[in-house]
Amino acid sequence: MKKILLAGESWMSYTTHVKGFDSFYTSAYETGEKYLKRAYEDGGYEFIFMPNHLAAEEFPFTIEELSVYDMIILSDIGANTLLLPGDTFTKSIKRPNRCNLIRDYVRNGGALLMVGGYLTFSGVDGKGKWQDTAVQEVLPVQILSTDDRMEHCEGITPVTTVSHEILEGLGPWPNVLGYNRTLRREEGTVIAEVEGNPFLAIGEFGKGRSAAFTTDCAPHWAPPEFCEWKGYNKLFVNIAKWLMKEEKASL
Structure with missing residues (x-):
């Protein structure tokens, strides 16, 4: 059974409630x-979830450890989480650059999917910062250096631009509520776009492949009509099969 690692997709909130004189x-x-x-x-895969607070220390530090996984997904996780492990940030101890390892992983035949969010691509206030890492070298889109969020509270509909096996049988796209704006790269192929910008792009780098899906896989940018869309499972399984050079999905 092939193994997929998702890093990111977690957050902690600390809220102040004020009620007149009192607060809690x-x-x-x-x-x-x-x-x-x-x-x-x-879809028949082993799925390993590594939330942000664990990824800081548990995301692989060697290419051998990274290669245990057949596909890596980065979703709503900032580059700093991988660039600043505790030993480096608090003790000035050198550690391997895990962004460089992801690049090498792809070039050696690995599969990479970056999913949109407030801390992937460039993200909110530019804090995602992936454009300044080696991961940019193996992505099919060019990340901006500024806040790249395109918020659409009214809903906006992606459109398919190129016939591709990933999109077979999906039908019309449902609305999304936003996405990360990126630019096209010669090294990539945009197979779906939104407002003329990449929505789903793919590319081959060395022996491996990568994909950029520039909206979210969950709320808030992915509303219920997207998350419960009958094509949701098929889309992401088809992306994985293409990235890992498997046969087309049969869902």
């Missing part, structure tokens, strides 16, 4: 992996 605090931990988990487990 609440905290919450939330994750957004359940839709991808459903798609890939139903």
